[in-house]
Amino acid sequence: SIPLRDSLGISPQDESYYKAGVIKCKDGSKKFSRDQLNDEFCDCPDGTDEPGTSACPEGKFYCQNSGHAPLVVFSSRVNDGICDCCDGSDEYDGKVNCSNTCWEAGKVARDKLKKKIATYQDGLIIRNKEVEKAKLAIAKDEEELSKLTNEEKSLRELVAKLKEQKERIEKAENEEKLKKELEEKRLKEEAEKQAAKEKESIEASLQVESKDANEKVPEASTEVGENGKKTEVQHESASYDEHNEVLSRESPAQKFAKMTRNEDEETKPGNEDKLEHAQMPEQVSDDSSANAADAIHSEGQEHGSASTGGLSKEELGRLVASRWTGEKSAEKDVSPKDESQKVHTDDVAEPAEEEENYDSYNSDTEDDRYKYKDHEDEHKYDDEYDGDSDEEYSSDHADTADAADSYKSDDEYKSDHSEDTSTHGGLSWIDKIQQTVQHVLQSFNFFKTPVDLSDASRIKKEYDDLNSKLSKIQSRIHQLKEKNKHDFGNDKQFYSFYDQCFEYKENKYVYKVCPFKKATQNEGHSSTQLGRWDKFEDSYRTMVFANGDHCWNGPDRSLKVRLRCGLKNEVADVDEPSRCEYVAVLSTPAMCVEEKLKELKQKLADMNSSQQASHDEL
Amino acid sequence: WKKEEFRDCNQTPFCKRARTRAPHSIPSLSVSSLSLSDGAVSARLLPSQLLQSPTDSTPASPRALTLRLSVYTPGALRLEIDEDYSDPDAPSHRRFRVPDVLLPDVDDRHKLYLPRISSASPGVTSFYLPYGFEAVVQHEPFQIEVRRASNKEPILSFNSHGLFDFEQLRTNKSDGEDWEERFRSHTDTRPRGPQSISFDVSFHGADFVYGIPEHASTSLSLRPTRGPDVDFSEPYRLFNLDVFEYLHDSPFGLYGSIPFMLSHGTKSSSGFFWLNAAEMQIDVLAPGWDDPANPSPNRIDTLWMAEAGVVDAFFFVGPETKDVVGQYLSLTGTPAMPQHFAVGYHQCRWNYRDEEDVDSVDAGFDSHDIPYDVLWLDIEHTDGKRYFTWDKTLFPDPVGMQKRLAAKGRHMVTIVDPHVKRDDSFFLHKEATEKGYYVKDASGRDFDGWCWPGSSSYPDMLNPEIREWWSEKFLFENYKGSTPSLYIWNDMNEPSVFNGPEVTMPRDAVHYGDVEHREVHNAYGYYFHMASSIGVVKRGEGKDRPFVLSRAFFAGTQRYGAIWTGDNSADWDHLRASVPMILTLGLTGMTFSGADVGGFFGNPEPELLVRWYQLGAFYPFFRGHAHLDTKRREPWLFGEKNTALIREAVHVRYSLLPYFYTLFREASTSGLPIMRPLWLEFPQDKETFNNGEAFMVGPALLVQGIYQAGEKSVSVYLPGTESWYYLRNGVTYAGGRSHKMEVFEDGIPTFQKAGTIIPRKDRFRRSSTQMVNDPYTLGRTNLSKKKFSSECLIERVILLGLSANAKKAVIEPGNHEVDIELGPLSLRAGSSPVALTIRKPNVHVADDWTISIL
Incomplete structure (x- = not known):
C-alpha cells in the first residue's frame, strides 16, 4: 500500500515539525507549503521538503522498521529498485516488491545484541579487576622506584669511596711495577724498538682500510692514475665527490639520504669497487643537467641496469617486472650482491636520529643483560626485568602472557631481591654493605709498602661487586622510569599489556604484537618488524605501531591494532589493506566499558519495545 | 623513466639516416606511365637519371615503384606507393600493409570513381577532390599538392622538399654490409635488410599541428622538434611501449600510436594519416629549418620516417577541423557507443585483494553516498597470472561477488592480458601451443618472453583465425566465474615483454603471413583489443555493447573500446599533462579515454587527489586507479571534508551523465570528441589554438582545470563572441577575453555557453x-x-x-x-x-x- 504522502519518510520526532501550514526549510533558506511536502520536487536544498522522495540529493528517508530498529537512509535509496529498509517502505512506487523482513531480521539482531551485552557484562567484571590490579602494581612500582633511588644514592657514594681507594692502590702498584719494568726495559730496548716499528705499519694500513669511501675514492683513482689514466680518472672522481656532496646538501629527504648511504656502504667492501667508481661518475656527468634528485634516481637505476648486460633473459625479465611490483625475489635471484644491497636498505630504513636513540637504549639494556647473566648465580635477577625486545623473553611469555603471571613475576623479583640482600641481622642490605666497606677500608694500610696484596684485592673485589650492583639498580630504575612514561589509559586499563605479547597465526606467518614495544611478522626464523610502539589513537580504541622495517619501493611498515571488547586478550585478525600497512583486531576486556554497555542495553530496550509494538499490530 | 633502456633517433639507423638528410640531396624520382584506370590514378616512380638513360640495371640499382592515387568522400586523397611486385627482380616477399584498420567496406562506401584527369601543363596532372579542392601531381621531380581549386592556394604537399626515400627489399647483402642491429644486450637480425620509408609533408596555412598520440605533454600543439630556436629534441616517436614512470613532457612514444596529424590555422585545417604499424618517427620542423635566412611562415613542414611497411597515406582537405576529424573517421570508423554504465565512475586499484575487500569497498561507497558503477580487479585476482582464472583462496566465489554488485546495478571488470603463462597445465597455453597460435621467434619457435606470470608466450592476434579463437574464451562457459555483469580490461598489450628489447617483443619475431614484428608492432595491441571486444559481443549474443579498456591502441581502436593513458604519476604535472593528452586522443578519434585519477604511481596529497577528481569528472573515461605500493585512496579515506569534496566531484559527473551520454552518441555518429580543444569550437579564435589547460565538454560546457597546490585564482580565457554563464553562481561573463576567477576548493571553474x-x-x-x-x-x-x-x-x-x-x-x-x-x-x-x-x-x-x- 502506498503510505500517506504527509508522513512519508518522516521520523516520529519530526512529525510535529511538519504539522504547520507553511513549513520552513531546516537550513532556513526558504519556506514551503504543505502541498510541496513530498511532491517530488526539491524546494529546500537541504531536503526538508522531500523526506519521503528522492527529489532532494541531500534528503534523508526514515523507515520505521517495526519489529527491528528504525533506519535512516539516503534519499538516493528511495524508489531506486533496491530494498533497503527491512519493512520495504523505501520502495513504494510499485516497480519492485519488497517483502517485510523486519521480524526475522529483528530477531537475529536482538539475539546478536544480547550476546554482545553478555560479553560486555562479563568483560566489564574482568576489566574492573584488572584496573584494580593495575593500580596496586603501579603503586608498587612507585614504591620500588623510590626505594631503589635511595639505595642507588648510598651505593653510589660507597662505590665512589672504593674507587678512590682502588685508584690509590693501583697507583702505588703501578709505581712499583714501573720501577721493575724500567729495569727490564733497558735490557730489551733493542728488540722492543723493532717490534714497535712493525706494529705501527700494520696499524697504519688498517686505518686506511677503514676509511670512509668518500675519502677513499681519490686514493683509489690515484692508483688507477699510476697506470696511465691519471687526469681523466681524477676528473671523474672529483665530479663523483661533488655529486655526493650535492646530494647530502640538497636532498635531506630520508629517501635520498638512504640512497647515498647505500652507495657508501656498497662501495666500501671489496677491492673491485675501483672499477665501479670509475664507471659511476661517467653516468653522473651525462646527466649533469638534471637536478640532484633526478640524478640520483637515475643513477640508482643506471646502477641496476648497468648490470643488465650480464643477465640471463629470465633475470632481465624479473628485474624489469620488479620495478612495478617491488618484489625482492627479483633482486634475490640476480646475485648475492643484490641480496646484500637489500640488507643495507633495511638497515637504513630507520630514521637516523631515532635509530641512535633506540640503539643506545638497546645497547644499554643489552649491556645490562650481560651483566645480569654474568652474575646470575649471585643475584638471581630475572631476565624478565629486562623487559625489552629480547626474543627469548618474548617467546617465553607469549603463550602464557596473562596479567596474573606478570604480576607474579614482579613479586618474585621482590622476594628474590630481599632474600638475597636483606635477610641478615635485621639490617637492610645496604647498611650491611656499608659496614663491610667501612671495615675493609679501615683494615687497609695505605702507607705500607710494598702493597699488601690480599687487602688490595679485597678492595678491588668489593669495588667490582658493588659497582655491578649499582649498575643493576640503575638499570632497574631506568626500566621503571621507562615503563612509567607510558600512557596506560584513563583507568590504567592497559597496564597489564606492558608485559605481554599476543600472537596470531595466519598461513605461514605468525604475527606477534607486543604493546608498548613492537610488533613483528615471523616466518620460520626470519622476523620482519611491522612497527615499533607509537601511541594509542582514537581515544584508546587503536594501538599504533609505526616505523617498522622499510618496504621496497613503499612506506615503512606499520600496524594499527583495533581494540574491541572480548573476554580474553587475543588477536582476532591481521590484514594488509594497503601494501605494508597492516591492520589487526585485538579483543580485550579492557574495551568492555560501562558506558557502551549502557548504550547497548538501551538499544536492546528500544528494539524490544519496537518489537512489542509490531507484535501488537499483528 | 630509464632513458638508456630506450633507443633514441641516433641509435635507430633508419631514423638517423633520414633525419640527417638534407632537402633535395637524394636522386629525385619521376612519375611515368601515369594513367587513369578503374577510377583511380596509377603510375610508376623511377629515379630521374634512370628514367633518362635506361641502362641494363646492376643488381643494386633501384626498381620502379608503383604509385596509386584515389579519392574518397567526404574529402580525402589516398596515396599508395609500394614495390612493383610484377618486376622480375622484385623479391617474393611482400611488404606489410596493415589489414583490418580501414573499415571493411570503406571502398564501397567512400571511394569516388574518378571520371577524368587533366594536364593543364606538361608534366603536371591534376584531378578533382571534394569541397572545391584538387590534387596536383608534378611528374619531375615527383611531388603532390592538394590545393584549393579556386585560387590554387596549397593546403598540403608531399615531397616538396625532396625527402622521399624508399628502401627497397633486398635478398642479398652487398659486401661488408651488416644488416644486424644491436641495442644493449639484444640483437635484431633484420633478415630483409633496411626497408625504411621517409618523406616530408607540408601543412600550408597552419598555425599549429596536433595529433600523433601517444606522447605525454603539457602542450596541446606539437612543439617543433628541429630547426632554429629549437633545443635539442628527439622526433616524436610512435612505438608502443610499456614505459615505467614516464615523463610528463617528452616526445617519447608511449603505449599507443595513431599516425594521424591535424593542422589548424585561421585560414584552413587539414590532416594527414599514414596507415603504417612499424616504428615511426616524426619531426615537426620549425620555420627556417631548411633555410634559416628564409623562414616560411604560414606553413608547417613535417618529416615522417617509418622502419618498414608501405606508403598508404591519406590527405584530408577539411576545410574545418571538425571536417578533418570526420574525414579520418569515415575511413577508420567512428567511436563505438558505450553502455551507459561505462560513462559513470570506475573504481580500480592494483589490487582489490579478495572478495571481502571488494565488498567492503563497495559498502564504503554506499555508506558515504558516493555513486560508482564499476569495480575493477587487477592481475592479482587470477590464479598465478593465468588470465580467465581466479585465485581460489582470495576469490572462492566470483559469481556470488559479481551478483552482489549487480544487485545494486553495479558492474565488475577483470583484467585479461596477452601474455599467456607457459604452463602445460594451463588450458590456454596448452591449446595455443597445440594449435600453433603463438607469435614465433626469429628461429621459428614459439616466442618465449618474460611478463607477469614469468615465462610467457603471446597469441598472434594478427591472424583472424586466432582472434576468433581468442574471442570465444570470453563465452560464459569458457570464462569460468564470469557473469553478464563482468567486463574486460586489456593491459600490457604493446606488447610488454619485460626481458625484450625496450621492454617489448623483438622486431624479428614472426607473425602470421611471414610478417615481421617490426612491421606490425604498433597494431599488435589493437588486434588484441579487437579480439577481446568481439569476444564480449559474442558472449552477449550480439545484444550487449562491449566494454573493454585497452592500454595499447592504434588507428581504429575507437571502434573497440576505451583506452587510458597508462601508468601516470601522482603529481601536479601529470594532472596538467592529462588534458593535452586526452584532447589529442579525442582529435584523433580516440574519444573514450581518460587518465588514472589520482595518478598511478605515488601517493597524491589530498588536495591533488581532490583536484584530480574535479578534473577527472570531465574525462570521457573516469576511473580512479593506484599502484600496488601506494596507500589506500578510496574517496572517504582523507577526512570528512575531502570525502565531501570528492563526493561533490563525482556527483557533478553523475548529474551530467545525460549530457555525456548524448555526447557519446554524437561521437558515435559524427566522431566529434567529447572533450574538445577550445579551438575546435572556436576555430577563428587564435587565443585558443594552444590552450591545453581549459577545454570544452561538448559544445556547451567549458572547464578550466586547477593544476597547482594552493591556487587562489586562475585566469580563464572564454573564447568566442558570445557570453558565458559561470555555473557556480550564474553570473554572465563576456567571451573573447580572459577573466581572473577566484578559485574555490569545492570545484573547478565551469562555464556554460550562451x-x-x-x-x-x-x-x-x-x-x-x-x-x-x-x-x-x-x-x-x-x-x-x-x-x-x-x-x-x-x-x-x-x-x-x-x-x-x-x-x-x-x-x-x-x-x-x-x-x-x-x-x-x-x-x-x-x-x-x-x-x-x-x-x-x-x-x-x-x-x-x-x-x-x-
Whole structure:
C-alpha cells in the first residue's frame, strides 16, 4: 500500500515539525507549503521538503522498521529498485516488491545484541579487576622506584669511596711495577724498538682500510692514475665527490639520504669497487643537467641496469617486472650482491636520529643483560626485568602472557631481591654493605709498602661487586622510569599489556604484537618488524605501531591494532589493506566499558519495545 | 623513466639516416606511365637519371615503384606507393600493409570513381577532390599538392622538399654490409635488410599541428622538434611501449600510436594519416629549418620516417577541423557507443585483494553516498597470472561477488592480458601451443618472453583465425566465474615483454603471413583489443555493447573500446599533462579515454587527489586507479571534508551523465570528441589554438582545470563572441577575453555557453543504473536543437540570462501554466537561489512541446 504522502519518510520526532501550514526549510533558506511536502520536487536544498522522495540529493528517508530498529537512509535509496529498509517502505512506487523482513531480521539482531551485552557484562567484571590490579602494581612500582633511588644514592657514594681507594692502590702498584719494568726495559730496548716499528705499519694500513669511501675514492683513482689514466680518472672522481656532496646538501629527504648511504656502504667492501667508481661518475656527468634528485634516481637505476648486460633473459625479465611490483625475489635471484644491497636498505630504513636513540637504549639494556647473566648465580635477577625486545623473553611469555603471571613475576623479583640482600641481622642490605666497606677500608694500610696484596684485592673485589650492583639498580630504575612514561589509559586499563605479547597465526606467518614495544611478522626464523610502539589513537580504541622495517619501493611498515571488547586478550585478525600497512583486531576486556554497555542495553530496550509494538499490530 | 633502456633517433639507423638528410640531396624520382584506370590514378616512380638513360640495371640499382592515387568522400586523397611486385627482380616477399584498420567496406562506401584527369601543363596532372579542392601531381621531380581549386592556394604537399626515400627489399647483402642491429644486450637480425620509408609533408596555412598520440605533454600543439630556436629534441616517436614512470613532457612514444596529424590555422585545417604499424618517427620542423635566412611562415613542414611497411597515406582537405576529424573517421570508423554504465565512475586499484575487500569497498561507497558503477580487479585476482582464472583462496566465489554488485546495478571488470603463462597445465597455453597460435621467434619457435606470470608466450592476434579463437574464451562457459555483469580490461598489450628489447617483443619475431614484428608492432595491441571486444559481443549474443579498456591502441581502436593513458604519476604535472593528452586522443578519434585519477604511481596529497577528481569528472573515461605500493585512496579515506569534496566531484559527473551520454552518441555518429580543444569550437579564435589547460565538454560546457597546490585564482580565457554563464553562481561573463576567477576548493571553474542546453539528472543514486527513470533537469541558455528519446519527464528548467521579472510560463500543448521562481543552480545544501527556474513543467523529454515565458 502506498503510505500517506504527509508522513512519508518522516521520523516520529519530526512529525510535529511538519504539522504547520507553511513549513520552513531546516537550513532556513526558504519556506514551503504543505502541498510541496513530498511532491517530488526539491524546494529546500537541504531536503526538508522531500523526506519521503528522492527529489532532494541531500534528503534523508526514515523507515520505521517495526519489529527491528528504525533506519535512516539516503534519499538516493528511495524508489531506486533496491530494498533497503527491512519493512520495504523505501520502495513504494510499485516497480519492485519488497517483502517485510523486519521480524526475522529483528530477531537475529536482538539475539546478536544480547550476546554482545553478555560479553560486555562479563568483560566489564574482568576489566574492573584488572584496573584494580593495575593500580596496586603501579603503586608498587612507585614504591620500588623510590626505594631503589635511595639505595642507588648510598651505593653510589660507597662505590665512589672504593674507587678512590682502588685508584690509590693501583697507583702505588703501578709505581712499583714501573720501577721493575724500567729495569727490564733497558735490557730489551733493542728488540722492543723493532717490534714497535712493525706494529705501527700494520696499524697504519688498517686505518686506511677503514676509511670512509668518500675519502677513499681519490686514493683509489690515484692508483688507477699510476697506470696511465691519471687526469681523466681524477676528473671523474672529483665530479663523483661533488655529486655526493650535492646530494647530502640538497636532498635531506630520508629517501635520498638512504640512497647515498647505500652507495657508501656498497662501495666500501671489496677491492673491485675501483672499477665501479670509475664507471659511476661517467653516468653522473651525462646527466649533469638534471637536478640532484633526478640524478640520483637515475643513477640508482643506471646502477641496476648497468648490470643488465650480464643477465640471463629470465633475470632481465624479473628485474624489469620488479620495478612495478617491488618484489625482492627479483633482486634475490640476480646475485648475492643484490641480496646484500637489500640488507643495507633495511638497515637504513630507520630514521637516523631515532635509530641512535633506540640503539643506545638497546645497547644499554643489552649491556645490562650481560651483566645480569654474568652474575646470575649471585643475584638471581630475572631476565624478565629486562623487559625489552629480547626474543627469548618474548617467546617465553607469549603463550602464557596473562596479567596474573606478570604480576607474579614482579613479586618474585621482590622476594628474590630481599632474600638475597636483606635477610641478615635485621639490617637492610645496604647498611650491611656499608659496614663491610667501612671495615675493609679501615683494615687497609695505605702507607705500607710494598702493597699488601690480599687487602688490595679485597678492595678491588668489593669495588667490582658493588659497582655491578649499582649498575643493576640503575638499570632497574631506568626500566621503571621507562615503563612509567607510558600512557596506560584513563583507568590504567592497559597496564597489564606492558608485559605481554599476543600472537596470531595466519598461513605461514605468525604475527606477534607486543604493546608498548613492537610488533613483528615471523616466518620460520626470519622476523620482519611491522612497527615499533607509537601511541594509542582514537581515544584508546587503536594501538599504533609505526616505523617498522622499510618496504621496497613503499612506506615503512606499520600496524594499527583495533581494540574491541572480548573476554580474553587475543588477536582476532591481521590484514594488509594497503601494501605494508597492516591492520589487526585485538579483543580485550579492557574495551568492555560501562558506558557502551549502557548504550547497548538501551538499544536492546528500544528494539524490544519496537518489537512489542509490531507484535501488537499483528 | 630509464632513458638508456630506450633507443633514441641516433641509435635507430633508419631514423638517423633520414633525419640527417638534407632537402633535395637524394636522386629525385619521376612519375611515368601515369594513367587513369578503374577510377583511380596509377603510375610508376623511377629515379630521374634512370628514367633518362635506361641502362641494363646492376643488381643494386633501384626498381620502379608503383604509385596509386584515389579519392574518397567526404574529402580525402589516398596515396599508395609500394614495390612493383610484377618486376622480375622484385623479391617474393611482400611488404606489410596493415589489414583490418580501414573499415571493411570503406571502398564501397567512400571511394569516388574518378571520371577524368587533366594536364593543364606538361608534366603536371591534376584531378578533382571534394569541397572545391584538387590534387596536383608534378611528374619531375615527383611531388603532390592538394590545393584549393579556386585560387590554387596549397593546403598540403608531399615531397616538396625532396625527402622521399624508399628502401627497397633486398635478398642479398652487398659486401661488408651488416644488416644486424644491436641495442644493449639484444640483437635484431633484420633478415630483409633496411626497408625504411621517409618523406616530408607540408601543412600550408597552419598555425599549429596536433595529433600523433601517444606522447605525454603539457602542450596541446606539437612543439617543433628541429630547426632554429629549437633545443635539442628527439622526433616524436610512435612505438608502443610499456614505459615505467614516464615523463610528463617528452616526445617519447608511449603505449599507443595513431599516425594521424591535424593542422589548424585561421585560414584552413587539414590532416594527414599514414596507415603504417612499424616504428615511426616524426619531426615537426620549425620555420627556417631548411633555410634559416628564409623562414616560411604560414606553413608547417613535417618529416615522417617509418622502419618498414608501405606508403598508404591519406590527405584530408577539411576545410574545418571538425571536417578533418570526420574525414579520418569515415575511413577508420567512428567511436563505438558505450553502455551507459561505462560513462559513470570506475573504481580500480592494483589490487582489490579478495572478495571481502571488494565488498567492503563497495559498502564504503554506499555508506558515504558516493555513486560508482564499476569495480575493477587487477592481475592479482587470477590464479598465478593465468588470465580467465581466479585465485581460489582470495576469490572462492566470483559469481556470488559479481551478483552482489549487480544487485545494486553495479558492474565488475577483470583484467585479461596477452601474455599467456607457459604452463602445460594451463588450458590456454596448452591449446595455443597445440594449435600453433603463438607469435614465433626469429628461429621459428614459439616466442618465449618474460611478463607477469614469468615465462610467457603471446597469441598472434594478427591472424583472424586466432582472434576468433581468442574471442570465444570470453563465452560464459569458457570464462569460468564470469557473469553478464563482468567486463574486460586489456593491459600490457604493446606488447610488454619485460626481458625484450625496450621492454617489448623483438622486431624479428614472426607473425602470421611471414610478417615481421617490426612491421606490425604498433597494431599488435589493437588486434588484441579487437579480439577481446568481439569476444564480449559474442558472449552477449550480439545484444550487449562491449566494454573493454585497452592500454595499447592504434588507428581504429575507437571502434573497440576505451583506452587510458597508462601508468601516470601522482603529481601536479601529470594532472596538467592529462588534458593535452586526452584532447589529442579525442582529435584523433580516440574519444573514450581518460587518465588514472589520482595518478598511478605515488601517493597524491589530498588536495591533488581532490583536484584530480574535479578534473577527472570531465574525462570521457573516469576511473580512479593506484599502484600496488601506494596507500589506500578510496574517496572517504582523507577526512570528512575531502570525502565531501570528492563526493561533490563525482556527483557533478553523475548529474551530467545525460549530457555525456548524448555526447557519446554524437561521437558515435559524427566522431566529434567529447572533450574538445577550445579551438575546435572556436576555430577563428587564435587565443585558443594552444590552450591545453581549459577545454570544452561538448559544445556547451567549458572547464578550466586547477593544476597547482594552493591556487587562489586562475585566469580563464572564454573564447568566442558570445557570453558565458559561470555555473557556480550564474553570473554572465563576456567571451573573447580572459577573466581572473577566484578559485574555490569545492570545484573547478565551469562555464556554460550562451545558446545551449545541458541536460542533467540531479537525483543521485548508488550507480547510473538506478537513474534510468529519474527526471531530467535542463540547464538552458537560450536556443535549443537537442533531441532526446526517453519516457522521462522534465522536472525543472533552469534559465540563465533572462530578466528576473518573468513569473509564469505556459506550456503547449495543453495551455498549462507553471510558476517561475528563483531556484539554486544545483541542489546542494547552502546553495542560494540565483537562477530563474520553471517548476515542474512535467513534459516528456521526447515529446514536442514549447514553453512560453510570460
